[in-house]
Amino acid sequence: MPRDRFDPALSGGTKRSRCPPPRPPSFMTTIDPTAFSTALLAWYDVHHRTLPWRVSPRERAAGLRADPYRVWLSEIMLQQTTVAAVKAYFEKFTLRWPRVEDLAAAPDTAVLAEWAGLGYYARARNLHACARMVAGEYSGRFPETAAALKALPGIGDYTSAAIAAIAFDEPAAVVDGNVERVTSRLEAIEAPLPGAKPLIRAVVEQLTPTERPGDFAQAMMDLGATICTPTKPACVLCPVRPFCTASRAGEAERYPVKQKKKAVPERRGAAFVAVRGDGAVFLRRRPGTGMLGGMSEPPTTSWSARSDGALGAAAAPFPAEWRRVGEIEHGFTHFRLVLEVWRADGEQRPGIEGWWSQPQEIAGEALPTVMRKVLKAAKIVAPAPRNSQSTETRKTAR
DNA sequence: AATTCGTGGCC
DNA sequence: TGGCCAAGAAT
Structure with a gap:
């Protein structure tokens, strides 16, 4: 049974408008932090994952330090992104830009294309902005x-704590999705996420050891990724x-209990793929902020909430003999x-x-996946996303 | 505090 | 097949 101090009624409820300042309650875990981290780290020493940006516990004990640049780069890439998806990108980036100064010196179009x-x-x-500040x-x-670290662009609560712990041995509370899941199960937290985050953070702060805080953080995440999984957790194998x-x-x-999310609406628009006699395709750059900011695209209309028809060739960015060749669908986070x-x-x-x-050149363009779908539907021969140098030097033409 | 930001894999 | 999920941040 969950202990009553984790009752959702206590954390969610109506806020008082008067005196009591909304201070996070001081939750105390009943878990013995020393016993917990000892068991977890012993497991990690044997079962840790081997990843390109990591220093193994053995190397660590021998005095080897993780490269802050590689730790930072991997952490940015891993935000809301799976390890499997990140690996190839991490290799490409570190091969092309081995040090933060190299990345800082790169043109922004090259970074977006990669x-x-x-x-x-x-x-x-x-x-890129962060690399330039650091350099x-x-x-x-x-x-x-x-x-x-948190003052730098793209580095928030999680990433600042992770870099500080992994690269610099600061006993910072590292709370990502894995840690939220592990912790909410450890304490059987009934309050739904994301509201329960402060409570979870409070528990993690108490569990984080001053010795090997980086390994502790990575161990919690490895545990969440391999044992304490979202479905069918392997509790039989769990060291804690x-x-x-x-x-x-x-x-x-x-666990974790989550707030239910809203249904995603649908938006519609049109994309216009102009192809020259030599096979070249007309592309442009999207505005620097907002959806797919700074990325390339064949010209598209704005994406309205279910425009009832009224698209078609009349919405084209310039006159040409437009033919409707298909339709694509793409799921974004919120529509x-x-x-x-x-x-x-x-x-x-x-x-x-x-x-x-x-x-x-198309393979080396900064085309997001949705735009590659468009080109594919227009029967444009586009090899798999690759990386070319061509986008660095190309001038804007018309 | 709630939204806005992609994408691919999985069951 | 469609909802869920993955080392979240910025506003």
């Missing part, structure tokens, strides 16, 4: 405390099962997009800002 396909493109913009104002060395209230009650899978795909062939004078991209 990031294309990974999603959440504000991360790439912030990544410029910090002499190429990352600040070493969570508080200072003796500490787990939810598992003891046989209902680990019931589903349906895009009509129109194509025009032959010599054309777009008369708008943009450039012609040759067939062999």
Whole structure:
């Protein structure tokens, strides 16, 4: 049974408008922090995952330090993104830009092109801004405390704590989705996320050891990724099962309790793929902020909430012999997009800002996945996302 | 505090 | 197949 101090009624309820300042309640865990981290770290020493940006516990004990640049880069990429998806991108980035100064010196178009396909493109913009701040104002060395790290673009609560703990041995409370799940099961927290975050953080702060805080953080995340999984957790194999209230009650899978989310609406629009005689495709750059900010696209209309028809060739960015060649669907986080795909062939004078991209250049363009779907529907031969240098030097043409 | 930001994999 | 989920941040 969950202890009553985790009753959702206590954390969610109506707020008093008068005197009592809304101070986070001081929850005390009944878990023995020393016993807990000892058991967890012993498991981690044997079962830790081997990842390209990591230093193993053995190497760590031998005095080897993780490279803050690689830790930072991996943490940015891993925000809301799976390890499997990140690996290839991490290799590409570190091969092309081995040090933070190298990344800082790169053109922003090159960074966006390398990031294309990974999603959440504000991360790439912030990544580049952060690299330039570190290279410029910090002499190429990352600040070493969570508080200072958090002041940098793209680095928030989680990432600042993770870098500080992993690269600089600060006993910061590292709370990501894995840790939220593990902790909510340990304490059988009934309050739904995201409201329960302060409570979870309070527990993690008490559990985090001053010795090996980085390994502790990574161990919690590895545990969440391999044992304490969202569905069918392998409690039998869990090194901290003796500490787990939810598992003891046989209902680990019931946690974490989450607030239910709203249904996603649908938006519609049209994309216009102009193809020249030599096979070049007309592309332009999207505005620097907002959805797919700074990324490339064939011209599209705005995406309205279910425009009832009224799209078609009349919405084209410039006159041409447009033919409707298909339709694509793409799911974003908060809406589903349906895009009509129109194509025009032959010599054309777009008369708008943009450039012609040759067939062999398309793979290296900063095209997000949804736009690659559009090109595919327009029967454009586009090899798998690759990385070319061509986007760095290309001038804007018309 | 609630929204706005992508994408791919999985059952 | 469709909802859920993944090392969240910014506003």
